[in-house]
Amino acid sequence: MQFMWILFISLAVINVTSALDEDVENDQTKRTATCTGKADIVFLVDSSGSVGQTNFNKTLQFIKDVVNKFSIGSNDVRIGVDTFSTSFRREFTLGRYSSKWSINSALDRIRYRAGGTDTASALSNMTSGSFSRSSGHRTGVRKVAVVITDGKSNSYSQTAAAARQARSAGIYLVAIGIGSGINVTELNAIASTRRNVFTTPSFSALSGLQGLLRTRLCPVMTPKPAACTGKADIVFLVDSSGSVGQTNFNKTLQFIKDVVNKFSIGSNAVRIGVDxxxxxxxREFTLSRYSSKWSINYALDRISYRGGNTVTASALSNMTSGSFSRSAGHRTGVRKIAVVITDGKSSSYSQTAAAARRARSAGIYLVAIGIGSGINVTELNAIASTRRNVFTTPSFSALSGLQGLLRTRLCPVMTPKPAVSCTGRRADVMFLLDSSGSVGELNFNKTLQLVRDVVSHFSIGSNAMKVGVDTFATGFRQEILLRSSSSASSFARNVNKIKYDGGSTYTGLGLTGMTTVSFSTEAGHRTGVPKVGIVVTDGQSSSSSNTVAAAKKAKSAGIYLLVVGVGSSVTTSELNSIATYPYSQNVFNAKSYTSMNSLHGVLAARGCARGSRYGKRLAAEEEIPEEHLE
Structure with missing residues (x-):
């Protein structure tokens, strides 16, 4: 009797699940009923020994069924098919057939081969050849690959690397795993996103994925061209070292020409510089030097290849300090973008990472392109503003495949949103300023100017933002209480009264004082209002352990900590120990007190983002993204 109840419940669950799946699929199909966009779709089909002739035929039938769901033709969807086992075979190219009937007929002629599961080699061959112009790929049309396999590959690491290269070449990857021998981790490594991974228990059940696959592909088939009419100051920082060579250097310059041709160039549009x-x-030419595509292309032709070592850190520093200066043509309020193109790891990873942090702190939006097998992906990640800004390609010849992706990546950030507005937001913000002997009075005054500039973005008042200032050296001092300033003008007057101290760097003492005294209700903290602490320091504290402990207590007390490290004496580990996670968003490095002032916009944005609206904490989606601010 117990068995019968279990069987009854199991069948009920299966029926309900099937009904739900059917409802979901029907709903998704209705939403994507019109699927008339363009796409170049290549099916990469496992023909290895574990599949078998019967199951291979079921895979081909599945492809036929999927093809029948699309409009096929030179102005619609094109289909290509590759198979792989121990070796790779291009069965028919994208440009070969232009009707459903001819594709189905071609599928009937494909032979099963058996052998090993060399997925990595298959992905590489598909990337380099199946989406080429000679194979029928149409410029500007979405490249889609559907990988169908029943088992794990011969090499996970090689397969994952080949999939990364495919994605970097602009191929949108879907992975379908069949049966019990699949490796879901490997399928995730292949696909462009985990939502693009589909699994099914058997080849007989494969047909159930037709509608889901169509639903997944339709929305990405014809991406609308991004409106790319905004302003941006874009500098290309190009590796001219010995490993590149003259021929490949020329290919890089051609790539830049092709990218430039995708933008509107001019004093009121995009400006281009090259280092x-x-x-x-x-510095080959500055942002303001040329104002037309023709003149930029002409200037690119005159750039000479030099050879030498790969001193990326120095290049980033020089670009940061000079290439985006007003004298070089940078326009105030216009997005600063740098595209770093290199074929190898730098002479010093640590120096390169530090130089990239300073560039980002100066408001430069960094993209990193790595070419060939000599690159260091970890270093590229350290250079770029985000991992989504890292692109890799197997060779200089394949570099051209990144044109569209680069344009797509840059267009959304070209015209930054208006400057920070904290209207309707409430937060209690305390500045904790290093006033120790290493700072000096001149630099301390520059710190006070940073405070003024950050606060200029705020609305000050009892129902808006409240701001206070503490200083620390050998001792701790409350300079401006949260309750002391009722307006921006009164706060500015109070800042003018702050004096420089000198002494040791007791950061832990400063953090403790801010936590226990400055955020007290007596000092003006409002119950239920978010607490934000902005720490500015130029050196390592006198006691790292005390600093770490004090920072933990501050964060436990609900204080959201941002930290600015100035100069070369600060240590990244200590700055990270002070700041609230994620450190990439809350730790800022400035090369000097002069360059530190460029951080006022992003610090204001982070402070506003932690604020609440009408006493309620802002939802995550309401927070002001750092990348949208100058």
Whole structure:
């Protein structure tokens, strides 16, 4: 009797699940009923020994069924098919057939082969050849690959690497795993997103994925061209080192030409500058030098290849300090973008990472392109503003495949949103300023100017933002209480009264004082209002352990900590120990007190983002993204 109840419940669950799946599929199909966009779709089909002739035929039938759901033709969807086992075979190219009937007929002629499961080699061959112009790929049309396999590959690492290269070449990857021998981790490594991974228990059940696959592909088939009419100051920082060579250097310059041709160029649109680096840095032409595509292309033709070492850190520093200056043509309020193109790891990873942090702190939006097998992906990640800004390609010849992706990546950030507005937001913000002997009075005054500039973005008042200032050196001092300033003008007057101290760097003492005294209700903290602490320091604290402990207590007390490290004496580990996670968003490095002022916009944004609206904490989606601010 117990068995019968279990069987009854199991069948009920299966029926309900099937009904739900059917409802979901029907609903999704209704939403994507019109699927008339363009796409170049290549099916990469496992023909290895574990599949077998019967199951291979079921895979081909599945492809036929999927093809029948699309409009096929030179102005619609094109289909190609590749198979793989121990070796790779291009069965028919995208440009070969232009009707459903001819594709189905071609599928009937494909032979099963058996052998090993060399998925990595298959992905590489597909990337390099199946989406080429000679194979029928149409410029500007979405490249889609559907990988169908019943088992794990011969090499996970090689397969994952080949999939990364495919994605970097602009191929949108879907992975379908069949049966019990699949490796879901590997399928996730292949697909462009985990939502693009589909699994089914058997080849007989494969047909159930037709509608889901169509639903997944339709929305990405014809991406609308991004409106790319905004302003941006874009500098290309190009590796001219010995490993590149003259021929490949010329291919890089051609790539830049192709990218430039995708933008509107002019004083009220996009400006382009180019720097090169090897053992030394050279500013080839500045942002303001040329105002037309023709003149930029002509200037690119005159750039000479030099050879030498790969001193990326120095190049980034020179670019940051000079290439985006007003004298070089940077326009105030216009997005600063740098595209770093290199074929190898730098002479010093740590120096390169530090130089990239300073560039980002100066408001430069960094994209990193790595070419060939000599690149260091970890270093590229350290350079770029986000991992989504890292692109890799197997060779200089394949570099051209990144044109569209780069344009798509840059367009959304070209015209930054208006400057920070904290209207309707409430937060209690305390500045904790290093006033120790290493700072000096001149630099301390520059710190006070940073405070003024950050607060200029705020609305000050009892129902808006409240701001206070503490200083620390050998001792701790409350300079401005949260309750002391009722307006921006009164706060500015109070800042003018703050004096420089000198002494040791007791950061832990400063953090403790801010936590226990400055955020007290007596000092003006409002119950239920978010607490934000902005720490500015130029050196390592006198006691790292005390600093770490004090920062933990501050964060436990609900204080959201941002930290600015100035100069070369600060340590990243200590700054990270002070700041609230994620450190990438809450730790800022400035090369000097002069360059530190460029951080006022992003610090204001982070402060506003932690604020609440009408006493309620902002939802995550309401927070002001750092990348949208100058």
């Amino acid at each position: 090169t680096f090897s053992s030394s840095f050279r």
